[in-house]
Amino acid sequence: MTIRLHRGDLPDLSRYTQSVAIDTETLGLNPHRDRLCVIQLSNGDGTADVVQIPAGHTDAPNLKKLLGDPKVTKIFHFARFDLAVLFHA
Numbered sequence: 726m727t728i729r730l731h732r733g734d735l736p737d738l739s740r741y742t743q744s745v746a747i748d749t750e751t752l753g754l755n756p757h758r759d760r761l762c763v764i765q766l767s768n769g770d771g772t773a774d775v776v777q778i779p780a781g782h783t784d785a786p787n788l789k790k791l792l793g794d795p796k797v798t799k800i801f802h803f804a805r806f807d808l809a810v811l812f813h814a
Contacts, residue, residue, distance in 0.1 A: 734785035
């Protein structure tokens with residue numbers, strides 16, 4: 726497995742044209758209190774992009790574009806929590 730580490734945002738969206746599996750990691754379980762630390766993404770090809778979110782970072786244009794793209798199917802393990810964290814962050 727190839728893992729690519731990024732800080733703040735994905736550098737490009739070329740790998741994510743059909744579907745993406747998304748998981749978030751936070752400092753706790755309260756989306757309004759506990760900060761988003763990492764977003765993990767994979768398109769199912771055996772690779773993953775890990776995006777580290779620095780404290781105070783609020784803008785990630787490529788991640789926003791990917792999440793808002795209706796042509797890309799998003800797959801979550803626990804979408805209610807992940808989406809709450811992403812919307813809050």
